[in-house]
Amino acid sequence: MFTGIVEETGMILGIKSGAHSAQMKIRGSKVLEGTKIGDSIAVNGVCLTVTALNGSTFIVDVMAETYRRSNLEELKVNNKVNLERAMAADGRFGGHIVSGHIDGTGTITHKEREENAVWITVKAAPKIMRCIVEKGSVAIDGVSLTAADLQEDVFRVSIIPHTGSETTLLERAIGEKVNLENDIIxxxxxxxxxxxxxxxxxxxxxxxxxxxxxxxxx
Known part of the structure; x- marks a missing residue:
């Protein structure tokens, strides 16, 4: 289980692609503290298992079902990704319950700055939209956010400076896909x-x- 509070951004160092699956080598630092082979790390909100460790890098396998549900297939070498370790039992619960099991992807359709924050509009399929409520929680690329505005096929979130600087969200361009996970409740x-x-x-x-x-x- 995760909280949607991203611990750091890592970088994709290598991708070995199969027909519908892949093995990824990712660089990180904080998320590797105390991490062992077999532990879970959320990569852009997708729960993946660490299969190998070497200094400041780790390797994960991405199966076909994960590719179908997420935007991981679009990642390239040198892309940055949001990283979070599974929640420790004695840790603070600062976000919301995030399973790391993506419900699907959405598309960024608009970005607009309002004073110190940036509004991001995301278009999503009906099966995802029907589980989002105004002022409720949604995870975008593994980041716990509040749906501050809700319409028929889009929702908006407001990104504060800290979230913008600690995640990849503000680097996402209009038209890009993002991973979405609805509130499990x-x-x-x-x-x-x-x-x-x-x-x-x-x-x-x-x-x-x-x-x-x-x-x-x-």
Missing amino acids: GKYVERFLNLNADSHKNDAEKKLTAEFLRSHGF
């Missing part, structure tokens, strides 16, 4: 509500709707 709520819908209804009728919520006392 919201995903469970949606799943449970849909399972409680009439089992005889067709799939379209079993979706979470305003009418369904009203009929169940919400």
Whole structure:
């Protein structure tokens, strides 16, 4: 489990690509303190297992399912990535519950500065948008953020100077893909509500709707 509080940015030093998978060599420093082979490190929000360690570098394997769900396939040598070790049991919980299991990708459509912060607008698929609520949490490339504004197919987050300097978010250009992970609590709520819908209804009728919520006392 992770918190979405990025510990440092690392750099991709090497990529051995298969047809739909890869092995990546990444440089880091802080995330390697106390790290052992078999430990988990979130790379741009994707939970990956450390398979080898050598000084200031570590190696991870990226399987085909991870490639399909994330933007890791687009990474190149010398690209910077957000890094976070799995949360320690005695650590501070400064972000929100982040599993490192990406729900899909979104696309940056707009960036706008407002005084000391930068607004980033992200367009995402309906399956991701329906689990985002205004002022709720969402992880973008592994960074725990608040969805401050929500529309039908886009949401906006505001990046403060500290987050901008400690992560890769402000380096992302319009049109680039970012990894998205919905708040796991919201995903469970949606799943449970849909399972409680009439089992005889067709799939379209079993979706979470305003009418369904009203009929169940919400």
